[in-house]
Amino acid sequence: MLEFIPDTERLSHIFSQATAPTFFLGAVAGFVSLMAARLSVVMDRARALNAIAEEDQARAHLKTDLDRLRRRARLLSSGILAALRGALCATVLLGILFVTEFVGLGYAYGAGLLFLVATLFVGFALFRFSQEARIGLSETDELQ
DSSP states (O other), X not given: OGGGSOOHHHHHHHHHHTHHHHHHHHHHHHHHHHHHHHXXXXXXXXXXXXXXXXXXXXXXXXXXXXXXXXXHHHHHHHHHHXXXXXXXXXXXXXXXXXXXHHTTOSOOTTHHHXXXXXXXXXXXXXXXXXXXXXXXXXXXXXXX
């Protein structure tokens, strides 16, 4: 039973191995926060455009921007979900690292694959974010 209680040297080793996935999780959290803020702005703009009455001929033409806003929302939502999946993989990786070190296994099975999958998910999220940024600004955004 005492073998399952790690000494300070083993704990130090466990924490040093957890640094990269923890940093990765922090970066993903900031990225998700950024995309969620942008999604909120897009949704607020779409709600404002949907609130324009059909009889308001002076502003009715602004509703043509709704398709672009829907596309932006889809891209951001897809990016957020991909980043969260990457964060989930990194969390599982952290768990594997802790468990394998805690019980004294010599190798963390699947750790490299999990980190690769997490990185691919975040890479896809960055790609979605770049797509959204490319169509993000329009002249109609300046009009109420």
